[in-house]
Amino acid sequence: MRKEIIALALLLIMVGGAVWNVSYINNMSSELTFMLETADTYEQIEAVINKWFEAEEYTQIALRHSEVDAITSDLYTALEFLDNKEEFAAAKERVIWRLEHIQEMEQVRWGTVF
Amino acid sequence: MAVILTRTLIMFVVVYAATRFMGKRQLGQLELSELIVALLIADLAAQPLSDIGVPLMNGLIPVLFLLCGEVLISGAALKSKNFRDFLWGKPSVLVEDGKIDLKELKRNRISLDELAEALRKKNIFDLANVKYAVFETDGTINAVEEKIKPKVEKIPQDNQKKNGEKKDNA
Structure with missing residues (x-):
């Protein structure tokens, strides 16, 4: 009986962790998306990058490294094209899309499960 | 290389502990659900080892989930014959x-x-x-x-007497 109780407890912890994970990623992505949408200056983009790096420990554990690297790369690309309006807008859109994508990937939907 | 070594060590310890936790049944003849769990664990545990871009959690969490599921299923099967029959036939x-x-x-x-x-x-x-x-x-x-009983022949009475006399004479 003890093993079953331990197993059930572990299961509940994992389910709880999964729910928390979805909530955390949603909040993080929403926050970064909002900051990015209103970012026009070098300092603002840098603030977004710093915010992204603050969650580095979590992102490296929970997300595919290729996704994390792609977002980091696109953020620096946005910084690079600050002077070019169109390129800058495109780079920002790309980051926003990636942030929404990692948010969607963690949600249980037909598309993500199958 | 160090990352792969560390991941391999962690995964080995976790899979070993998981199999140990599931019990000796996993080492002997496997029932259907146990076989499935064993196969899945082996495959899932290998994924983060072959690709360091995959988070270690992507291997650990499914292994732990399968472990818990298997323990609960085998515990329920122990308690209920109907469930056992449904599960394993x-x-x-x-x-x-x-x-x-x-x-x-x-x-x-x-x-x-x-x-x-x-x-x-x-x-x-x-x-x-x-x-x-x-x-x-x-x-x-x-x-x-079927245990085949050897045929025991009954010696006729006359022969028994004759045998008895011969012995006395001897």
Whole structure:
């Protein structure tokens, strides 16, 4: 009986962790998306990058490294094209899309499960 | 390289602990659900080892989830016969008192050759001597041979007396 109780407890912890994970990623992505949408200056983009790096420990554990690297790369690309309006807008859109994508990937939907 | 080594060590410890937690049943003849869990764990544990871009959690969490599921399923199977039958099926009697149940053979998709082979592995070469041959839920065939009692001849009374006299004379 003890093993079953331990197993059930572990299961509940994992389910709880999964729910928390979805909530955390949603909040993080929403926050970064909002900051990015209103970012026009070098300092603002840098603030977004710093915010992204603050969650580095979590992102490296929970997300595919290729996704994390792609977002980091696109953020620096946005910084690079600050002077070019169109390129800058495109780079920002790309980051926003990636942030929404990692948010969607963690949600249980037909598309993500199958 | 160091990352792969560390991941391999962690995964080895976790899978070892998981298998140990599930119990010795995992090492012996596996039931269907146990076989599935064993196969899945092996594959899932290997994924983060072969690709360091995949988070280690992508291997650890499914392994732990399967471990918990297997422990709960086997615990429930222990408590409920109906659940056990639903999960793992029931053993099938293929041969009884030397007679083959062809219906059961067909139902379990076992050929006569396979049955004969399984009996030979149990050192049974004559089907007529088989008391029971059972197809177990773990896929093995167990058989019990009918014990043949040796014929004991009754010595006629006259011969017994004659033998007794001869002994006295000796």
